[in-house]
Amino acid sequence: MARILLVEDNETVRFALTMLLRESGHSVTEAPDGNAAIAAMSEAQPDVVVTDVFMPALDGIELICVLRESHPELKIVAMSGGGSFLNSAAAVGLAEKLGADVVMQKPVDNDTLLARIEELIREAA
Amino acid sequence: MVAETTSSETGWSERLTTVRARDLMVGAAAFLALLGLFISLDFVELLFEASREHEEWELDEILASVPALILVMAWYAFRRWREARQLNIELEKARHGLEAAHEQRLAAETQLRDAQRLEALGRLAGGLAHELNNMLQPAITLSELTLKKDTLAPDVRANLERILAASEHGRDIVGKALAFAGGTGLHNEEIEFAACLKEAVELARTVLPPTVRLQLEIAAHGETAMINRTELSQVITNLMTNAVGAMDNEGVLTISLNVDDISAQEQTVHRLPAGRYFKLLVMDTGRGMSEDVRRRLFDPFFTTAQSGEHVGLGLSIVHGIINAWRGAISVASSSAEGTCLKILIPVAGGVKQ
Ligand SMILES: Nc1ncnc2c1ncn2[C@@H]1O[C@H](COP(=O)(O)OP(=O)(O)OP(=O)(O)O)[C@@H](O)[C@H]1O
Numbered sequence: 038m039a040r041i042l043l044v045e046d047n048e049t050v051r052f053a054l055t056m057l058l059r060e061s062g063h064s065v066t067e068a069p070d071g072n073a074a075i076a077a078m079s080e081a082q083p084d085v086v087v088t089d090v091f092m093p094a095l096d097g098i099e100l101i102c103v104l105r106e107s108h109p110e111l112k113i114v115a116m117s118g119g120g121s122f123l124n125s126a127a128a129v130g131l132a133e134k135l136g137a138d139v140v141m142q143k144p145v146d147n148d149t150l151l152a153r154i155e156e157l158i159r160e161a162a
Numbered sequence: 163m164v165a166e167t168t169s170s171e172t173g174w175s176e177r178l179t180t181v182r183a184r185d186l187m188v189g190a191a192a193f194l195a196l197l198g199l200f201i202s203l204d205f206v207e208l209l210f211e212a213s214r215e216h217e218e219w220e221l222d223e224i225l226a227s228v229p230a231l232i233l234v235m236a237w238y239a240f241r242r243w244r245e246a247r248q249l250n251i252e253l254e255k256a257r258h259g260l261e262a263a264h265e266q267r268l269a270a271e272t273q274l275r276d277a278q279r280l281e282a283l284g285r286l287a288g289g290l291a292h293e294l295n296n297m298l299q300p301a302i303t304l305s306e307l308t309l310k311k312d313t314l315a316p317d318v319r320a321n322l323e324r325i326l327a328a329s330e331h332g333r334d335i336v337g338k339a340l341a342f343a344g345g346t347g348l349h350n351e352e353i354e355f356a357a358c359l360k361e362a363v364e365l366a367r368t369v370l371p372p373t374v375r376l377q378l379e380i381a382a383h384g385e386t387a388m389i390n391r392t393e394l395s396q397v398i399t400n401l402m403t404n405a406v407g408a409m410d411n412e413g414v415l416t417i418s419l420n421v422d423d424i425s426a427q428e429q430t431v432h433r434l435p436a437g438r439y440f441k442l443l444v445m446d447t448g449r450g451m452s453e454d455v456r457r458r459l460f461d462p463f464f465t466t467a468q469s470g471e472h473v474g475l476g477l478s479i480v481h482g483i484i485n486a487w488r489g490a491i492s493v494a495s496s497s498a499e500g501t502c503l504k505i506l507i508p509v510a511g512g513v514k515q
């Protein structure tokens with residue numbers, strides 16, 4: 038099972054996804070935005086970062102950039118809810134270009150999210 | 163403004179015709195009056211006598227010059243008439259040119275307004291979708307998780323299943339609105355368009371009842387476009403479903419494809435850069451649509467369907483996808499004989515962006 042850093046600004050979404058990930062045996066550290074995620078990196082030592090794309094302070098796109106620089110091996114899952122500013126197609130394309138390993142459209146399906154994380158862990162091992 | 167110009171122009175050409183008719187009448191009357199006068203005066207006799215009395219006046223030479231003068235004047239009048247006719251033709255041509263330019267501008271303006279309205283609706287749909295997807299995430303995740311527990315009371319389980327089903331329905335609709343706002347987010351790749359179109363049509367054949375005849379006229383083999391197969395399939399399925407609906411399940415559905423440079427007019431009307439485009443036509447023999455329907459065709463949630471299964475997102479999604487491909491879709495024609503939708507899609511490498 039993996040150590041996961043979950044970056045998501047919406048509290049209820051964070052609660053639900055944390056519960057999902059914990060119930061399938063992962064250990065989860067939560068962060069409400071990109072800055073908090075970077076601060077939590079050294080203590081959490083995550084195998085996988087699951088991040089929202091749009092967030093208030095340091096959004097997912099920027100977070101992916103920063104993390105790719107500092108942790109090239111890290112596995113990243115980006116979730117996008119669709120576009121309020123960027124259109125979703127552009128955001129997804131951008132997240133992929135910047136190096137997210139998996140890009141998913143919200144609401145993400147429980148089983149698909151878990152399966153993708155399993156794959157990433159297997160790849161990393 | 164437009165009406166005024168046209169009416170004063172009709173007045174002008176009418177006036178010209180009246181003037182000509184009046185001149186002809188005056189001419190005819192004058193001719194008859196002069197003829198009568200000359201006959202009653204016995205003019206030729208008078209002339210003859212005068213010429214005999216005044217040999218020194220050289221009347222013979224003067225008389226001989228009259229028909230010569232008449233011939234020359236007739237030739238001159240004929241030349242002027244031809245000149246005037248040529249001028250008229252050119253004037254008419256210029257007027258047609260102006261009218262065409264005016265119509266083209268009006269069409270481009272309408273298209274632009276519609277495009278701006280759709281863009282605004284797209285932003286609205288995108289923003290809403292973002293918020294709704296966030297709210298649907300916990301609803302779906304938590305009901306699925308809770309449903310896995312076997313300690314649930316049967317009535318709680320049933321209600322939770324209802325919540326999950328409703329949330330998933332919501333997710334599907336939001337997904338469609340999102341497709342309108344910016345395509346589906348799927349990756350474009352360079353694919354052979356004609357072959358993919360045939361595949362998409364085959365996949366969508368299930369929406370055709372046996373009473374609808376499908377006619378394929380596909381050219382442009384071997385040329386490619388930067389698009390996505392799944393999206394193309396969705397576009398074709400939606401267009402075919404609509405056509406079948408408009409034909410009340412009976413008629414001919416024609417899908418044709420060719421490839422060509424777009425005209426200057428197509429560039430302005432569809433706001434597309436010049437270049438080589440696939441032209442895909444989807445024609446049905448259905449009931450057509452009113453001007454009002456035509457204007458709102460691509461609006462999200464616009465439908466004339468009575469049954470609840472149509473939400474009015476089909477063409478909005480098609481519009482979103484084709485925009486994401488940097489193409490354009492429009493109604494080429496629609497009447498009681500049927501409707502023709504025209505789609506332009508850039509050939510890969512054929513358009514300078
Ligand atoms: N080929 C056509 N001929 C005549 N009218 C059409 C045609 N295609 C679409 N329309 C009109 O445009 C409306 C909107 O079409 P659209 O596909 O967006 O929604 P819908 O078919 O009503 O619902 P949905 O596609 O969501 O099931 C239709 O309700 C219909 O009135």
Ligand SMILES: [Mg+2]
Binds near residue numbers: 400404476
């Ligand atoms: Mg439809």
